[in-house]
Structure formats: C-alpha cells, structure tokens
Amino acid sequence: MEQLQNLRHGILYTLETSYFAEAQYTKQSFDTATFILPEELTQDLPEQLFLIPDGEAHTFAPYRFVLSNHPTLYRTDSSGKPYYLVRGTTTDTAESRDELRIPVSIDVELNCPGFYSKVPVTIKDLSASGLLFVSDQHFEPGMNFTFDFPDIENTPEVTARIVKKRPVRIHGLTGYGCQFIHLSPALEAEIRKFVFRQDVLHKKKF
Numbered sequence: 001m002e003q004l005q006n007l008r009h010g011i012l013y014t015l016e017t018s019y020f021a022e023a024q025y026t027k028q029s030f031d032t033a034t035f036i037l038p039e040e041l042t043q044d045l046p047e048q049l050f051l052i053p054d055g056e057a058h059t060f061a062p063y064r065f066v067l068s069n070h071p072t073l074y075r076t077d078s079s080g081k082p083y084y085l086v087r088g089t090t091t092d093t094a095e096s097r098d099e100l101r102i103p104v105s106i107d108v109e110l111n112c113p114g115f116y117s118k119v120p121v122t123i124k125d126l127s128a129s130g131l132l133f134v135s136d137q138h139f140e141p142g143m144n145f146t147f148d149f150p151d152i153e154n155t156p157e158v159t160a161r162i163v164k165k166r167p168v169r170i171h172g173l174t175g176y177g178c179q180f181i182h183l184s185p186a187l188e189a190e191i192r193k194f195v196f197r198q199d200v201l202h203k204k205k206f
Contacts, residue, residue: 035051052168110145122134126194141164160180163177
C-alpha cells in the first residue's frame with residue numbers, strides 16, 4: 001500500500017463552482033497532486049475540479065486540476081469503507097504562468113450589459129493581461145464590461161471579458177477570471193508597471 005507523506009487539507013469544487021467535497025491531498029511537484037477520496041466520490045468523478053487549500057492565502061486562489069480517470073485503492077478504514085487515490089495536474093501555478101500575478105484588493109464599479117446601474121465588485125488578483133474579481137452578483141462567461149482603474153492615474157476606461165467562473169472560500173461570493181481586451185500599448189504598459197510595483201512592495205513586507 002502506498003504511504004502518502006505531508007498530507008494537506010482543502011475543499012474541492014466543480015467547474016460550476018459548486019461544493020464537491022473536502023479532501024486530503026499531497027503534492028508531488030508544483031503542478032501535480034494526489035487526492036484521497038471515498039469510493040462513492042470516485043464512481044462519477046468529474047474530469048476537472050477546483051481545489052482551494054486551507055489557509056487565508058488561498059481564499060481567492062483556487063487551483064484547477066485535471067484528474068486521472070483511474071483511481072487506485074489506498075486504504076480501508078475501521079468500518080470497511082474504502083478510500084481511493086486520484087491523481088491530478090494543474091496549470092494554475094506561479095511556475096506555469098506567462099504573466100506575473102499579484103494579490104490585491106481593489107474596489108471598482110463595472111459597467112455591464114444587462115445591469116441598470118454600475119455593479120460594485122472587488123478585484124482580488126491582477127496581472128498585465130487580466131484580473132479576478134469577486135461578487136455576489138451573477139455574471140456569464142463571455143460578458144464584456146468596462147471600469148475605471150482607481151490606482152492608475154489618467155487612464156481611460158479598461159475593457160475586459162469574463163472568461164471563467166472560479167470558486168472562492170467566502171460563502172455567497174463567486175470569483176470571475178477575466179481577460180483584458182482592446183488595451184492600448186500605453187495602457188498595458190501602465191498596468192504592467194503597477195503590477196511590478198505592487199509585487200515589489202508585497203515582497204518587502206515579508
């Protein structure tokens with residue numbers, strides 16, 4: 001029987017951001033992990049799941065895993081209930097990103113089609129190519145929106161497109177991963193400079 005070391009705990013969510021299960025897991029490398037799941041959860045296992053590890057640093061930082069469809073028996077508990085190992089790989093890691101991403105907390109108001117007024121949201125993750133915001137409102141992937149960037153002076157409205165929903169740990173909120181579109185080279189450069197400045201300030205705190 002395989003013995004797993006350095007077990008961690010987290011919560012798994014579906015791609016629709018619904019709760020799936022709590023799970024123990026261990027990481028083999030920066031982009032691979034093995035999950036311990038009871039047999040009933042392996043019978044109709046989704047091809048992909050989000051993992052939010054325990055810890056405040058991961059509240060708004062889920063990891064999307066592609067799962068193996070070949071669970072292997074791990075152990076049986078004292079009641080005879082079997083548990084299985086499920087392997088997974090992810091590209092939601094700092095090592096596999098093309099752009100530097102930083103945690104932020106920036107309140108903005110979105111101009112969105114279908115809403116009668118501006119929608120207040122909070123940006124929790126930012127890069128030069130996109131962002132993640134959280135909201136208690138429902139948005140659909142593919143929706144475009146504009147907003148004013150309060151921390152970059154003298155910039156025009158920024159336009160972005162919602163690409164995918166992502167779970168967050170706070171009940172009632174959903175994360176939305178977005179890609180900037182129609183950015184001028186000058187505006188992209190300003191956002192990139194802001195991201196690098198904030199990253200330097202963040203590292204100095206630790």
